[in-house]
Amino acid sequence: MKFFIDTADIKQIEEVNKWFPLAGVTTNPALVAKSGEKHHNLIRSICSIVKGSVSAEVLATSSKEMVKEAQVLAGLHSQVVVKLPLIQEGLKATRELNAKNISTNLTLCFSALQALAAARAGATFVSVFVGRLDDIGLDGMEIVAQTIQIFSQYQIKTRVLVASVRHLSHVLAAAELGADLITMPPALFLKMVEHPLTDKGLIQFLKAAGRKVD
Numbered sequence: 001m002k003f004f005i006d007t008a009d010i011k012q013i014e015e016v017n018k019w020f021p022l023a024g025v026t027t028n029p030a031l032v033a034k035s036g037e038k039h040h041n042l043i044r045s046i047c048s049i050v051k052g053s054v055s056a057e058v059l060a061t062s063s064k065e066m067v068k069e070a071q072v073l074a075g076l077h078s079q080v081v082v083k084l085p086l087i088q089e090g091l092k093a094t095r096e097l098n099a100k101n102i103s104t105n106l107t108l109c110f111s112a113l114q115a116l117a118a119a120r121a122g123a124t125f126v127s128v129f130v131g132r133l134d135d136i137g138l139d140g141m142e143i144v145a146q147t148i149q150i151f152s153q154y155q156i157k158t159r160v161l162v163a164s165v166r167h168l169s170h171v172l173a174a175a176e177l178g179a180d181l182i183t184m185p186p187a188l189f190l191k192m193v194e195h196p197l198t199d200k201g202l203i204q205f206l207k208a209a210g211r212k213v214d
């Protein structure tokens with residue numbers, strides 16, 4: 001499983017990428033608004049930091065406008081993957097963009113059948129929003145499991161991207177299921193490597209070696 005970071009905060013991307021080489025970045029309109037940066041400048045800056053795919057989302061809701069916006073976003077940098085909502089118009093746009101060799105990430109996916117439709121339209125990635133499913137009392141990871149099973153059964157090339165990740169149990173479950181990719185909020189990267197026994201063991205070793213430990 002490869003790791004993307006789910007943020008539009010340049011400082012956080014730079015910081016994490018120093019010790020956890022990122023395979024990509026996902027942004028969305030809410031994250032971009034929170035950053036306070038201009039969308040296109042922001043996407044270019046992110047592409048200069050991370051050597052991987054950078055998802056930039058369209059705001060248009062008709063396929064015609066989505067395709068136009070997608071072409072502008074894709075023209076910003078070769079690493080850009082255009083994020084489109086998983087609605088009928090988004091699928092129509094995905095088909096056109098696929099024919100133009102523009103990579104796509106179908107977002108706001110909440111069912112395995114939506115994921116299958118995205119794959120058949122030619123999506124490069126499909127983002128399954130596990131946290132938002134859990135929020136309404138459903139099991140987000142169950143949708144990931146179903147999607148992986150269906151994609152593997154039909155040898156579908158679309159990559160399953162686990163998104164809307166809230167905690168480490170999502171990360172562990174995604175890895176156990178064999179998800180291709182996960183996009184995590186910045187704070188989870190550190191949580192993933194921290195362990196109290198590691199800290200305790202390190203202190204013991206340093207003391208044993210005669211080092212003064214605070």
Ligand code: E4P
Pocket residue numbers: 006026027028107127129131132163164165183
């Ligand atoms: C993914 O691409 C989205 O940006 C993100 O994971 C949404 O997460 P949220 O449900 O925490 O807003």
